[in-house]
Amino acid sequence: MSTETLPLGSAPRSHPSLSRTFWVNARFAPRTSLGFMRLDFVLGTVFVLPFTQIVFFAYVAGLAGNPAISVAYVAVGNAVATMTYSSVFSVCQTTDMEKQQYTLEHLLVSPANRAALYLGRGLVPVLLSFLTVGVSLGYAVGIFGAAVAPGALLPVTISVLLTSVAMVGFGLLLGGVALYLRTSIILGNIFLFIGLLLSGANFPLSFLPVPLQWVGEALPLTWGIVAVRDSLSGTGWGPLLVAWAIVLGEGAASYALALGLWEVFERRAYRTGSLGRF
Amino acid sequence: MRGTPPPPGPRILGASFRLAAQTFVADPQWLIPSIVAPVIFALAAYEMYRGSGPVLVLYAILGAGMMSMWGQTLYGSGWAIGQDRFLGTLEPVLGAPARYLWVVAGRVLWNTLIGLAGGALVFLVIAATYHAPLPLRDPLLFVGLFAFVIATLATVGLLFSALFVLTRYGGFIQNIGEFAFYVATGCMFPVVLLPFWTTPLSLLFPPTWALDALRYVGVPGYRGLSWGLLPDLVGALVLSVAYAAAAALLFERVVRHVLAQGTADEY
Numbered sequence: 352m353s354t355e356t357l358p359l360g361s362a363p364r365s366h367p368s369l370s371r372t373f374w375v376n377a378r379f380a381p382r383t384s385l386g387f388m389r390l391d392f393v394l395g396t397v398f399v400l401p402f403t404q405i406v407f408f409a410y411v412a413g414l415a416g417n418p419a420i421s422v423a424y425v426a427v428g429n430a431v432a433t434m435t436y437s438s439v440f441s442v443c444q445t446t447d448m449e450k451q452q453y454t455l456e457h458l459l460v461s462p463a464n465r466a467a468l469y470l471g472r473g474l475v476p477v478l479l480s481f482l483t484v485g486v487s488l489g490y491a492v493g494i495f496g497a498a499v500a501p502g503a504l505l506p507v508t509i510s511v512l513l514t515s516v517a518m519v520g521f522g523l524l525l526g527g528v529a530l531y532l533r534t535s536i537i538l539g540n541i542f543l544f545i546g547l548l549l550s551g552a553n554f555p556l557s558f559l560p561v562p563l564q565w566v567g568e569a570l571p572l573t574w575g576i577v578a579v580r581d582s583l584s585g586t587g588w589g590p591l592l593v594a595w596a597i598v599l600g601e602g603a604a605s606y607a608l609a610l611g612l613w614e615v616f617e618r619r620a621y622r623t624g625s626l627g628r629f
Numbered sequence: 630m631r632g633t634p635p636p637p638g639p640r641i642l643g644a645s646f647r648l649a650a651q652t653f654v655a656d657p658q659w660l661i662p663s664i665v666a667p668v669i670f671a672l673a674a675y676e677m678y679r680g681s682g683p684v685l686v687l688y689a690i691l692g693a694g695m696m697s698m699w700g701q702t703l704y705g706s707g708w709a710i711g712q713d714r715f716l717g718t719l720e721p722v723l724g725a726p727a728r729y730l731w732v733v734a735g736r737v738l739w740n741t742l743i744g745l746a747g748g749a750l751v752f753l754v755i756a757a758t759y760h761a762p763l764p765l766r767d768p769l770l771f772v773g774l775f776a777f778v779i780a781t782l783a784t785v786g787l788l789f790s791a792l793f794v795l796t797r798y799g800g801f802i803q804n805i806g807e808f809a810f811y812v813a814t815g816c817m818f819p820v821v822l823l824p825f826w827t828t829p830l831s832l833l834f835p836p837t838w839a840l841d842a843l844r845y846v847g848v849p850g851y852r853g854l855s856w857g858l859l860p861d862l863v864g865a866l867v868l869s870v871a872y873a874a875a876a877a878l879l880f881e882r883v884v885r886h887v888l889a890q891g892t893a894d895e896y
Contacts, residue, residue, distance in 0.1 A: 395805035403808035407817070414818045415677040415685065540661040544669040548676075558676045 369467040376471030380445065383452070393437075393479065401433040401487035408553055409495055420554050426495035427583060428552030430487030431511070431576045434480035434518055435543050442476050442522030443539040446529035459617060466610055473519040480515035488579070500585025507582040513595055514575025517602025521571055524605045527612030530620060546572045571601040635726040645735025649709070653743065664747045667697035671751045674817055675758065683764050687848050690755045690763070692817030695840060697747030698779045699810065709736050710793045719794075720893040723884050730880040733790045741783045748775060764849055771847045778843055781835035781865050784872035791879040794887060814840060819853045835872060838865035 367375075405426050412425040449455035458468075488507070491497040525542065529535030547553060549567035556564045556573070567573050578594035635641075671693030678685035710733070713719035723729055756763055765771055793802075811817065813831045819841070820831045831837045841853040842861035854861060887893050 389801075391801050392804070395801060399805050400808065403806075403812060407808045407812050410812065410818045410822060411674055411677055414688070414822065415681050417677060417680050420677055537661060541665060544661075544666045548669050548673045553673050554676050558679075 366462045366464075369464050372463045372467040373471035373474075376468050377474035380472040381475045383448070383454075396433075396436050397479065397483045397486055400436065401430060401483060402490055404433055405429045405487065405490055405495065412553070417554075419558075422495050423491065423497040424580075425553055426491035427488070427497050427580055428550075428576050429547075430491045431484055431514065431579050432546050432550060432552040432572060433487050434484050434511075434515060434575075435546050435572065437479040437483055438476050438515060438518035439522040439525065439546075440539045440543050441479075442473060442519055443525035443529065443535040445472055445523075446526045447534050447536060465613060469523050469609065469613075470606075473516075473523060476519045476522065477512075477515045480518060481511055484511045484515070484579075488583075497583060499583055503583050503585060506591055507579060510575065510578035510582045510591075510595065510598075513598045513602070514571065514578065517571035517575065517598045517605065520602045520605030520609065523609040524612065527609040527616065530613060530616035542570075546570065549573070551576055569601075571598055571605065574598045574601065633726045635728060638728065638731045641727045641731035642735045642738065645732045646739050647735075649736045649739035652709075653739065664697065664750060667693040667747055667751050668754050670696050670817075671755050672758070675755055683759075683761065684848055684850070686755065686759055687763060687765070688817060688844075690752050691840065691843060691847065692811075693751040693755070694748035694775065695778065695782075695814070695816040695836065696811060697751055698741075698744035698782050699807075699816070699836075709733075710790060714893070723794075723888055723893055728880075729794070729884050730877060733787065733880070737783050737786050737790070740786070741779055744782070745776065745779050748779070765847055766849055767846055771843070774839070774843045774846050777862075777865070778836060778839040781839040781869045784835060784869040784876070787876040788872045788879070791876050791883050794880070795883045810834075813837070816840060819844070819851075821853060832864070833868075835865050835868040838862075838868065 408425045408429050409422045412420050412422050446455070449458060488497075488511075492499055521542075522539070525535050525538045528538060532538070549556070549559065549563060550570055550572040551567065552572075556567050559567065574594050574597040578591060578598060581591050581594060671689050674689035674692060675686060678689050710719065713722060722732060789802075796802075812823070813827070814820070814834050814837045815823070815831065816836075820828060820837055823831065838854075838861045842858055842865060844851045844853055845858040845861065
């Protein structure tokens with residue numbers, strides 16, 4: 352063994368490739384740092400929770416008897432909104448889990464590319480969100496009488512996929528804030544419930560006061576619901592493309608902001624020694 | 630320690646109550662299920678019911694108030710056991726001479742009070758938003774029955790807590806079962822609107838009866854379960870006593886079983 356020592360900080364550090372960082376995180380995050388990714392939770396989130404949530408709001412809509420809010424309208428809105436569990440709520444906990452398991456420091460000093468790391472973590476939640484909404488829309492159409500226009504399958508698929516990607520980006524954004532806060536679960540919960548109120552899932556946004564309508568329009572879920580409703584009803588490509596563009600734009604902004612926040616809060620956490628605070 | 634006499638129940642209850650209060654203040658995430666979520670549910674239902682008259686606004690208040698109580702009573706109590714497992718404190722607590730039932734009862738008591746406060750807050754928020762007097766028939770009796778509803782919920786929380794000691798799936802059951810419980814107990818709409826075959830299931834829960842009674846008292850012209858107010862109250866009372874008794878019996882057996890199997894730290 353050589354007795355020669357390298358000066359501190361000059362040890363060679365190998366940078367894992369972007370694709371390796373992406374795939375390793377895609378595979379391991381559901382088992383380590385994403386919330387609610389146990390098989391029982393996943394099955395419940397995909398099959399049970401959407402059904403009971405839709406039933407609940409469908410009965411509320413039925414009792415209300417408001418002509419602007421049919422049972423099918425509410426069923427489709429909630430079918431899309433159920434992706435919040437596997438996208439926002441699950442993903443935003445990734446920072447909390449790293450803190451609680453004392454792995455955050457190790458992660459942050461690693462040379463792995465941050466963007467590949469976080470995008471990798473989002474892969475399984477995107478797929479799960481897609482699956483959840485697929486099953487939920489099945490309930491909405493098969494049980495609650497939501498109408499499907501001919502040729503709606505492709506636009507619905509694209510709408511759900513884009514919304515899933517954007518919502519996971521939003522979850523990562525909240526996870527970035529958690530680097531500053533002690534926990535992100537409160538934020539995740541708040542957005543989980545705010546989605547039911549401000550996204551147009553249960554009633555048109557026009558029912559709300561104007562400032563709340565603005566907040567609602569800033570949420571990717573709102574435009575995802577618009578896109579899915581437009582796709583199902585066979586609205587032309589024009590309005591659909593606008594909705595897709597907004598979903599994509601909000602998703603891209605969420606990812607960019609998430610990475611930016613990680614930069615800012617990481618430096619701040621180093622400075623204040625608050626990296627592992629939870 | 631073997632041979633050590635257990636401390637008196639009320640003392641354990643008080644200590645557990647204090648600890649639950651301190652945990653609540655230190656970890657304010659419980660404000661979400663007990664306050665934030667019900668207010669949002671109430672506002673969502675309020676928007677949906679708004680054009681349908683003041684009676685349905687009362688439904689929104691009652692339903693959201695009930696959700697607040699459910700969120701705090703069952704989430705708070707049951708989740709605490711999951712946290713005990715996660716933090717590794719369940720085993721020493723079960724092994725202590727103090728009866729675990731008293732520990733859980735202290736938590737349930739605290740959560741019941743917070744749930745009641747959440748319900749009151751929901752009422753105030755909607756009443757303030759509605760800009761018109763709510764058509765409550767008998768406000769005093771209504772308040773009394775509101776407290777009774779939460780007492781029935783507390784018995785459900787107590788029984789479920791016993792089951793959560795047994796299983797590591799407590800959190801899962803709560804999360805997945807949340808909306809199912811709201812539907813089954815008819816918290817935002819009368820259970821008579823549900824398919825007939827679901828009625829026996831709904832009637833297994835004391836809050837179903839208590840909520841129906843609450844609506845008979847509070848909502849003018851309400852038509853719920855056909856037998857009316859008094860049988861509703863008796864049914865809720867009998868079932869609540871049965872739940873509390875079953876919880877007391879079950880706790881002893883469950884604690885013995887978990888200690889014998891060594892599964893208290895399974896998470």
